Amino acid sequence: MQGFWEQVWNVRIPIAAVLLFAVGFVTLLLHRNLLKKIIGLNIMDTAAYLMLTSFGYIEGRLSPIIQNGNTDPALYGNPLPAGLVLTGIVVSVSVTAVLLALTVRLYARYHSLNLDEIYAMAQKEHGLG
Amino acid sequence: MERKRSLKERLRDWDADAFDLTNEIAGPMHPAPAALPERPKDAEPEDALAAEDFRVLRRAYPILAALLGLMTVVFLLVAVFDLPPFGAAGTPTDNEVALRYVRDGMTETGAVNLVAGVILDYRAFDTLGESHVLFTALVAVLILLLKAEDPAIDDEGTLTLRQDRIVTTAASILVPIIVLFGLYVILNGHLGPGGGFSGGAIIGAGLILYAVAFGFSRLETKLNLGSFRIICLAALWFYSLSKCYSFFCGANGLHTVFSPGTPGRILSAGLILPLNAAVGIVVACTMYGLFSLFQRGKI
Numbered sequence: 001m002q003g004f005w006e007q008v009w010n011v012r013i014p015i016a017a018v019l020l021f022a023v024g025f026v027t028l029l030l031h032r033n034l035l036k037k038i039i040g041l042n043i044m045d046t047a048a049y050l051m052l053t054s055f056g057y058i059e060g061r062l063s064p065i066i067q068n069g070n071t072d073p074a075l076y077g078n079p080l081p082a083g084l085v086l087t088g089i090v091v092s093v094s095v096t097a098v099l100l101a102l103t104v105r106l107y108a109r110y111h112s113l114n115l116d117e118i119y120a121m122a123q124k125e126h127g128l129g
Numbered sequence: 130m131e132r133k134r135s136l137k138e139r140l141r142d143w144d145a146d147a148f149d150l151t152n153e154i155a156g157p158m159h160p161a162p163a164a165l166p167e168r169p170k171d172a173e174p175e176d177a178l179a180a181e182d183f184r185v186l187r188r189a190y191p192i193l194a195a196l197l198g199l200m201t202v203v204f205l206l207v208a209v210f211d212l213p214p215f216g217a218a219g220t221p222t223d224n225e226v227a228l229r230y231v232r233d234g235m236t237e238t239g240a241v242n243l244v245a246g247v248i249l250d251y252r253a254f255d256t257l258g259e260s261h262v263l264f265t266a267l268v269a270v271l272i273l274l275l276k277a278e279d280p281a282i283d284d285e286g287t288l289t290l291r292q293d294r295i296v297t298t299a300a301s302i303l304v305p306i307i308v309l310f311g312l313y314v315i316l317n318g319h320l321g322p323g324g325g326f327s328g329g330a331i332i333g334a335g336l337i338l339y340a341v342a343f344g345f346s347r348l349e350t351k352l353n354l355g356s357f358r359i360i361c362l363a364a365l366w367f368y369s370l371s372k373c374y375s376f377f378c379g380a381n382g383l384h385t386v387f388s389p390g391t392p393g394r395i396l397s398a399g400l401i402l403p404l405n406a407a408v409g410i411v412v413a414c415t416m417y418g419l420f421s422l423f424q425r426g427k428i
Contacts, residue, residue, distance in 0.1 A: 010214035029194035059216035064243040079243040094266030
């Protein structure tokens, strides 16, 4: 039992990321409100960033900014995950903006944010219902 | 005088006079349907899957969704236990790539901030694509939300921005500091934490605060759709051109043209400083543009 909890403590950040991912995933699946779905998607993004940045951290090392011209690799953390997360954040901001704009247009047309209602009205409009 | 229309009413009428290309894109074969009549407030919510065929599926959906979520979590948790311990050295991610970046990054790129060196020099194409993703998102929002010019709709947009004493006073003190700090973060991107994306977001936040406090009309003389177009495209063109030369020089021939300089100086690190500035301009414009589009349907 001791070993198990030690193992849990060793991967505490990835576990937190997985739980955060689950929160976002379930929000995305179970809510019918489009805004809440977008919030769920953003929570999932955050979980992915938490996971990625945790890989770049090495205990006792500095952030990857060269201090006093000392380029000893054993002194600094990994600069690569930070760069990848930066890219990811920008992409998620872009996706969120487009999704919100689409939601505004859907609301303007159907006066509803509920996906089921929008779907039903769209079906009726096109004679598929 | 006409009563101030609420946000909901304005959103509802948005489609009527919107800049809407749906008809032209869809062509005469599939004309866009006319706007639906408004439903009474207390109407029964319409249900997409209420039909008899879908009753089982409808009942099962939340259960299936919860099961799917639970399965995902269980599988991910099992997989997570195979990861190396958090914060340990010598993990598979702490490999020769990171070693090379840390050891040679400063001499090769001239950037003290290794993250800036990685994203704007070694992996500059990645960041180029990223800036274009941001720009494409802005264009998509522009297509979706840009309204036709209509003098009947007042300039301050869908939400009435009240000229609040507290907000204007705070903004008049804070906005110069915020913009100055954003400039510092952009220009210091190769020397310390920061860079184009974070600095651009800070400047964008400053512009948004200014617009909220004093109204869009004051910013509009400088930041309208025309100047917006020129600024964003100039920044993106500069970025694209300054990174295309590595096609011709070979990926590692960059520093024969632009010397990395003395690491630690403000004018060093070759092209990283101007690239940071270009990215910062695009990000600041995009932040303000998105806010303005969501707020009042135009820039």
